[in-house]
Amino acid sequence: MKLPYICSKNECCCRNTGNCPGTELPKIVLVGNPNVGKSSLFNSLSESYAVVSNYPATSVEITRGKGRIGDREYEIIDTPGMYSLHPISEEERVSQRMLFNEKPFVCLHVVDARNLRRMLPFTVQLLEAGTPLILVLNMMDEAEDRGLEIDMEKLSRLLGVPVVGTVSSEGRGIEELKTEIAKFSPSGNMPEIDYGSNIDPYLSEIESQLAVAKESGISKRAFALLLLQEDLTALEKVSEKEEKGGCGCENRRSCGLRSIAEAASKQADSPLTYLITLKRQAYVNEIVEQVMPDTDPGDTEGPGRRKEKSETAARKEKSGVKKIALAENIDSILTHPALGIPVLFLILYFGFYRFVGVFAAGTVVDFLENTVFGAHINPWVSAQFTALVPYPLLQDLFVGEYGIITQAVTYAIALILPIVGAFFLVFSIIEDTGYLPRLALLVDGMFKKIGLSGRAVIPMVLGFGCSTMATMVTRTLETRREKLISTILLALAIPCSAQLGIILSILSGNPKGLLIWAGVIILEFLFIGYLAAKVLPGENPTFILELPPLRRPRLSNIAVKTYSRMHWYFLEVLPLFVLASVLIWIGRLTGLFDLALKAMEYPTQWIGLPVDAATVFLFGFFRRDFGAVGLYEMHDSGLLTGVQLVVAAVTLTLFMPCIAQFMMTVKERGLKTALAISGFIFPSAFLVGFIVSTLLGALGVVL
Amino acid sequence: MKTKSALISPIEPDRTDTGNTPLSSMEAKKRGKISHLETKNPGILQKLMAMGVLPGMPVTLLRRKPSFLFEVDQTRYAVDREIADHIFVSC
Numbered sequence: 168m169k170l171p172y173i174c175s176k177n178e179c180c181c182r183n184t185g186n187c188p189g190t191e192l193p194k195i196v197l198v199g200n201p202n203v204g205k206s207s208l209f210n211s212l213s214e215s216y217a218v219v220s221n222y223p224a225t226s227v228e229i230t231r232g233k234g235r236i237g238d239r240e241y242e243i244i245d246t247p248g249m250y251s252l253h254p255i256s257e258e259e260r261v262s263q264r265m266l267f268n269e270k271p272f273v274c275l276h277v278v279d280a281r282n283l284r285r286m287l288p289f290t291v292q293l294l295e296a297g298t299p300l301i302l303v304l305n306m307m308d309e310a311e312d313r314g315l316e317i318d319m320e321k322l323s324r325l326l327g328v329p330v331v332g333t334v335s336s337e338g339r340g341i342e343e344l345k346t347e348i349a350k351f352s353p354s355g356n357m358p359e360i361d362y363g364s365n366i367d368p369y370l371s372e373i374e375s376q377l378a379v380a381k382e383s384g385i386s387k388r389a390f391a392l393l394l395l396q397e398d399l400t401a402l403e404k405v406s407e408k409e410e411k412g413g414c415g416c417e418n419r420r421s422c423g424l425r426s427i428a429e430a431a432s433k434q435a436d437s438p439l440t441y442l443i444t445l446k447r448q449a450y451v452n453e454i455v456e457q458v459m460p461d462t463d464p465g466d467t468e469g470p471g472r473r474k475e476k477s478e479t480a481a482r483k484e485k486s487g488v489k490k491i492a493l494a495e496n497i498d499s500i501l502t503h504p505a506l507g508i509p510v511l512f513l514i515l516y517f518g519f520y521r522f523v524g525v526f527a528a529g530t531v532v533d534f535l536e537n538t539v540f541g542a543h544i545n546p547w548v549s550a551q552f553t554a555l556v557p558y559p560l561l562q563d564l565f566v567g568e569y570g571i572i573t574q575a576v577t578y579a580i581a582l583i584l585p586i587v588g589a590f591f592l593v594f595s596i597i598e599d600t601g602y603l604p605r606l607a608l609l610v611d612g613m614f615k616k617i618g619l620s621g622r623a624v625i626p627m628v629l630g631f632g633c634s635t636m637a638t639m640v641t642r643t644l645e646t647r648r649e650k651l652i653s654t655i656l657l658a659l660a661i662p663c664s665a666q667l668g669i670i671l672s673i674l675s676g677n678p679k680g681l682l683i684w685a686g687v688i689i690l691e692f693l694f695i696g697y698l699a700a701k702v703l704p705g706e707n708p709t710f711i712l713e714l715p716p717l718r719r720p721r722l723s724n725i726a727v728k729t730y731s732r733m734h735w736y737f738l739e740v741l742p743l744f745v746l747a748s749v750l751i752w753i754g755r756l757t758g759l760f761d762l763a764l765k766a767m768e769y770p771t772q773w774i775g776l777p778v779d780a781a782t783v784f785l786f787g788f789f790r791r792d793f794g795a796v797g798l799y800e801m802h803d804s805g806l807l808t809g810v811q812l813v814v815a816a817v818t819l820t821l822f823m824p825c826i827a828q829f830m831m832t833v834k835e836r837g838l839k840t841a842l843a844i845s846g847f848i849f850p851s852a853f854l855v856g857f858i859v860s861t862l863l864g865a866l867g868v869v870l
Numbered sequence: 871m872k873t874k875s876a877l878i879s880p881i882e883p884d885r886t887d888t889g890n891t892p893l894s895s896m897e898a899k900k901r902g903k904i905s906h907l908e909t910k911n912p913g914i915l916q917k918l919m920a921m922g923v924l925p926g927m928p929v930t931l932l933r934r935k936p937s938f939l940f941e942v943d944q945t946r947y948a949v950d951r952e953i954a955d956h957i958f959v960s961c
Contacts, residue, residue: 251920255916255917281945282943284922285921285943288922313944438912440912441909441915444919445924448926504935604948608939610936611937612937620950621950709913709950710950711948711949711953713945713947
């Protein structure tokens with residue numbers, strides 16, 4: 168069974184512990200830059216599934232799976248992308264620590280074959296660290312399209328490790344890779360880089376002091392290099408030792424290490440990281456020139472650049488040129504300062520409004536709910552159940568107004584599933600094209616005003632799918648301030664797919680109402696973001712993002728991804744809906760339900776809605792999508808006027824995050840922050856609802 | 871935002887002395903080679919280096935708006951003005 172999804176096994180998908188592989192298996196660890204295809208490769212090697220998309224940092228957590236290669240079983244570990252052994256962000260440090268702490272049988276360094284010059288420094292770092300390594304040149308097809316030829320044999324000889332070329336999305340080269348893994352034995356080859364007089368003496372001094380113990384999990388040289396670059400993990404290791412030795416100064420070894428590093432950085436005219444990186448790059452450049460002799464870094468496009476080229480390569484390049492030119496043209500429209508915005512609206516209109524809102528949430532849901540369930544399944548089940556079980560109490564629990572079958576199952580299958588499915592389908596396509604990074608570039612300027620960088624658009628957009636998973640993705644943002652602001656906005660103003668789908672569908676017959684709703688939500692989003700950016704201390708983030716090439720989405724990947732997300736969502740939603748039915752049943756037996764309903768009636772009436780709408784918000788406490796379903800029912804029975812519908816939709820959109828999102832916020836930002844956010848949201852949702860209701864009333868708007 | 875005078879004063883001498891100009895004041899569609907990186911801000915420096923934006927690499931500026939979009943080797947990057955200020959290019 169291919170199991171979902173972005174969250175790692177031990178977070179939320181690993182209730183079935185049978186899927187968490189034991190620790191005794193030899194480990195294959197996939198590492199590499201973001202967006203080079205690690206997860207895609209993971210999927211080909213293991214029996215598990217990791218989500219694959221075309222934007223950097225799709226995987227934010229380590230995913231583990233089992234896989235059989237040859238006649239041995241391995242534990243296969245997919246890691247979030249990292250740029251080097253010297254990490255910058257928190258999620259890179261997760262990968263770094265796991266490399267240090269888990270002793271892999273072999274590490275697959277996955278690189279983008281187009282960018283050897285940029286990728287190999289990391290390979291060299293891994294070798295310096297003494298990691299057992301196979302170098303995987305992925306996306307060979309795209310390198311060929313660009314007419315790049317790589318002498319893999321020579322590269323393998325120069326680096327002293329096996330090199331395999333693959334196209335993971337097509338499964339090309341996977342068999343060769345498996346063969347290499349099966350016969351792998353570590354070479355122990357270590358590159359000898361001359362780091363120059365500013366570094367080398369200090370390096371050997373630290374190394375000689377480290378000679379006593381080897382607790383870092385990596386080679387002494389790599390550890391010393393990290394220490395010189397003031398790497399946090401390396402410093403932590405040193406501090407750990409200091410603590411063990413009592414006072415920092417007592418333990419001369421660790422204090423010595425730090426003072427060497429300090430002395431080294433004092434005598435150098437530039438930061439040591441800079442010097443070390445440049446030296447390493449020079450070493451890599453020499454290798455690259457030998458394995459790709461016809462690429463001159465000073466002139467990538469000039470005529471007569473590639474002197475000797477095999478015929479097949481030339482042919483591939485020719486067809487590649489066309490492909491690239493097309494992608495180029497589309498790209499220049501998507502990122503155009505003026506044209507980009509209308510394109511965005513076209514995508515929103517057709518992808519989300521027409522397809523999800525009108526088609527899935529309208530036509531499909533209508534058919535499933537009213538025809539399939541309403542006219543056939545539910546009456547039949549009710550009749551059967553009533554005949555079989557003569558107790559009204561149990562009848563009420565299963566087939567009553569809020570019954571498990573008549574409400575929970577019907578809602579989950581007839582309403583939520585088609586909407587969420589349609590959403591995830593559109594998302595998968597958008598993700599796989601590589602549009603999201605372009606969107607980030609487009610909105611960076613505007614996002615800066617609300618304290619975010621363009622990069623934050625990725626979790627925001629993902630939030631329209633499921634705010635819970637999007638809250639986890641805020642991890643990829645750089646500063647704490649940015650993470651906090653985006654978490655607040657996700658909890659406050661971003662409706663999740665089910666909710667959004669239903670609201671789009673309810674308001675689809677009412678374009679003015681839809682515009683008012685969208686306008687209010689966008690205003691609130693910007694206003695709260697602006698306020699948060701003003702209030703929260705700290706600097707505005709900087710924006711730097713790698714833009715992957717635009718790619719044609721692959722049908723198989725979209726299908727698997729959409730399916731696995733629906734599967735995950737459904738499994739998450741159904742038990743909660745059933746639980747809600749049971750709770751309501753108990754509540755109605757004990758009278759608590761009516762009491763809670765009474766309490767909710769006040770704010771409901773306050774914002775100008777009929778008393779009956781209180782149920783919607785009571786449901787909303789449980790899950791936002793559950794509340795939206797309640798609203799759908801009310802709309803279906805024609806209980807609300809146009810204005811009331813808009814007010815209810817606005818209030819519900821801004822309403823409390825669901826339990827899952829709340830838990831995720833607790834996990835990512837801490838309990839206090841999560842409570843503070845929720846404490847703010849509840850009154851503010853009603854306040855905005857009140858303002859909208861009063862304004863529309865005062866202006867005499869009829870919708 | 872930089873004012874016009876600020877644009878002329880600190881950068882102009884730099885340009886005449888070493889032939890270097892920050893990426894942020896380059897014209898779109900122009901090519902050059904990265905000469906050095908501004909090293910005063912360690913966070914930005916480390917990010918640029920990790921992502922492979924390094925001295926000696928050829929660079930093409932594709933767009934200045936809505937963000938700075940440039941190509942190094944086979945990779946495209948989108949950055950804001952602040953980061954673009956840290957990359958010096960010789961034409």
